[in-house]
Amino acid sequence: MTKNKNNDxxxxxxxxxxxxxxxxxxxxxxxxxxxxYSLEEHFxxxxxxxxxxxxxxxxxxxxxxxxxxxxxxxxxxRKHQFGDSFSQYEKSYxxxxxxxxxxxxxxxxxxxCDPRIELIKKDIENVFDIKIDDHSLYLYxxxxxxx
Amino acid sequence: MTKNKNNDxxxxxxxxxxxxxxxxxxxxxxxxxxxxYSLEEHFxxxxxxxxxxxxxxxxxxxxxxxxxxxxxxxxxxRKHQFGDSFSQYEKSYxxxxxxxxxxxxxxxxxxxCDPRIELIKKDIENVFDIKIDDHSLYLYxxxxxxx
DNA sequence: ATCCCTGCAAACGCTTTGCACATGA
DNA sequence: TCATGTGCAAAGCGTTTGCAGGGAT
Numbered sequence: 264m265t266k267n268k269n270n271d272x273x274x275x276x277x278x279x280x281x282x283x284x285x286x287x288x289x290x291x292x293x294x295x296x297x298x299x300y301s302l303e304e305h306f307x308x309x310x311x312x313x314x315x316x317x318x319x320x321x322x323x324x325x326x327x328x329x330x331x332x333x334x335x336x337x338x339x340x341r342k343h344q345f346g347d348s349f350s351q352y353e354k355s356y357x358x359x360x361x362x363x364x365x366x367x368x369x370x371x372x373x374x375x376c377d378p379r380i381e382l383i384k385k386d387i388e389n390v391f392d393i394k395i396d397d398h399s400l401y402l403y404x405x406x407x408x409x410x
Numbered sequence: 411m412t413k414n415k416n417n418d419x420x421x422x423x424x425x426x427x428x429x430x431x432x433x434x435x436x437x438x439x440x441x442x443x444x445x446x447y448s449l450e451e452h453f454x455x456x457x458x459x460x461x462x463x464x465x466x467x468x469x470x471x472x473x474x475x476x477x478x479x480x481x482x483x484x485x486x487x488r489k490h491q492f493g494d495s496f497s498q499y500e501k502s503y504x505x506x507x508x509x510x511x512x513x514x515x516x517x518x519x520x521x522x523c524d525p526r527i528e529l530i531k532k533d534i535e536n537v538f539d540i541k542i543d544d545h546s547l548y549l550y551x552x553x554x555x556x557x
Numbered sequence: 558a559t560c561c562c563t564g565c566a567a568a569c570g571c572t573t574t575g576c577a578c579a580t581g582a
Numbered sequence: 583t584c585a586t587g588t589g590c591a592a593a594g595c596g597t598t599t600g601c602a603g604g605g606a607t
Contacts, residue, residue, distance in 0.1 A: 287561060287606050308596080323564045328597065344491055348572080349596055364534060364542070375534055379526045384549060387511060387522055393551040395511070400547045402531060404540040434581050436587060455571080470589045475572065495597080496571055 273300055273339060273356050280337035294320045295330045299340060305351045305372060345372065345401065362400040369406065420447055420486060420503050427484035441467040442477045446487060452498040452519060492519065492548065509547040516553065 277296055281288050298315055299306070308331070312324050331352060334340035341355040345365055362380065364373040384395045424443055428435050445462050446453070455478070459471050478499060481487035488502040492512055509527065511520040531542045 289562065289606070291563070321564095324596095325565080325598080326563055329562080344493070346491075364538060364540065366540060367543075373538055375537070377530050377533070379530055383524050383526055386524070387549060388551070390522070391511060391520055391551070392554050393511065393513060394554055395549050395551040396514075397550040398548065399550075401545065402534060402542050403544040403546075404535070404538070404542045407539050407541055432586095434586060436581070438588070468589095471571095472573080472590080473588055476587080 269357055270297070270300060273354075276356065277334070277337060277339060280333070280339075284333075286333065291320075291322050291326050292330050292333070295322060295327060296334065296339065299334070299352070300354050300356075302354070305343065305345075305353045307349050307351050309349075343399070346403070362402070364402045364404055366404050366406050416504055417444070417447060420501075423503065424481070424484060424486060427480070431480075433480065438467075438469050438473050439477050439480070442469060442474060443481065443486065446481070446499070447501050447503075449501070452490065452492075452500045454496050454498050456496075490546070493550070509549070511549045511551055513551055513553055 274293065274296065277293070278288060280286075281292070294315070295311075298311060298320065302311075308324060308327050312322070312327055315322055315327075331340060331342075335342055339354065339356050340352050343351045343353070343363070345351055345363070359376060361374045361376045364375060365371075366373065380398065380400060384398060387393075388395050421440065421443065424440070425435060427433075428439070441462070442458075445458060445467065449458075455471060455474050459469070459474055462469055462474075478487060478489075482489055486501065486503050487499050490498045490500070490510070492498055492510070506523060508521045508523045511522060512518075513520065527545065527547060531545060534540075535542050
């Protein structure tokens with residue numbers, strides 16, 4: 264129930280965005296949005312493509328790239344570059360801003376949230392007289408376990 | 411004077427690294443090191459390639475990629491992904507660890523250093539029982555001037 | 558009926574790789 | 583000598599683009 268209500272709300276956000284931008288409300292766009300919001304982990308375009316084509320929806324990579332662009336612009340998806348050659352994404356609505364630790368030996372990605380980041384951003388805004396819209400912070404680590 | 415002494419020291423670091431790793435001390439490797447340490451700004455492989463081939467040294471892109479790999483491993487160069495599709499690099503010896511602000515409307519990159527980052531890293535190490543080897547932090551901003 | 562969107566495949570751009578030749582050790 | 587390094591061009595690979603057909607409005 265909460266889940267469905269959340270999904271409705273996300274869909275509304277996207278619908279509003281498309282309306283305001285005079286973009287068409289195509290079934291592909293909504294099925295991509297749906298699929299992304301059914302995922303709990305980070306994903307890349309290719310795995311999303313595989314996943315969608317194995318099940319109900321048939322979409323092209325081009326349309327996925329295109330739609331993700333719109334989702335980024337509407338704030339429904341965040342983009343990450345964890346250090347591989349490809350981009351990864353994650354849903355961002357109902358999902359607090361957070362940063363990532365990449366455990367290099369296992370490939371695992373952990374999330375954390377530290378208020379000091381926002382303090383740093385505020386200070387840097389003042390130092391350089393700029394407006395900081397966004398940031399990306401990745402910590403690269405090795406686990407102590409394997410020692 | 412100080413400059414030459416510094417360059418010698420950098421050269422020594424690289425020489426020692428190559429010796430320990432049983433890699434050959436080729437003229438190409440040292441001319442690439444030299445060129446990189448003569449630059450004050452961030453650079454990408456292609457601009458380095460252009461710059462070197464316009465002057466004294468003739469090296470291939472393959473050799474530049476190969477050598478930068480060694481320089482990364484020996485800690486003489488740092489790699490950055492500012493959000494473009496290509497990688498940028500900078501010399502790192504005699505150059506404090508710092509982070510970057512990317513001013514999106516001008517493409518300018520500013521550097522800063524904030525001690526709170528290290529505090530965050532220490533805390534996260536304890537939280538997850540990991541060893542953090544490295545981090546990357548980019549702040550994306552727009553300048554207040556143009557308003 | 559428009560004209561934007563989609564799917565397909567080709568093009569792109571940075572990076573890596575394969576191979577023949579050159580060279581440091 | 584001979585394994586490693588270099589240069590060149592081709593291949594890789596994620597992403598973008600061009601174009602013809604299809605569907606939202």
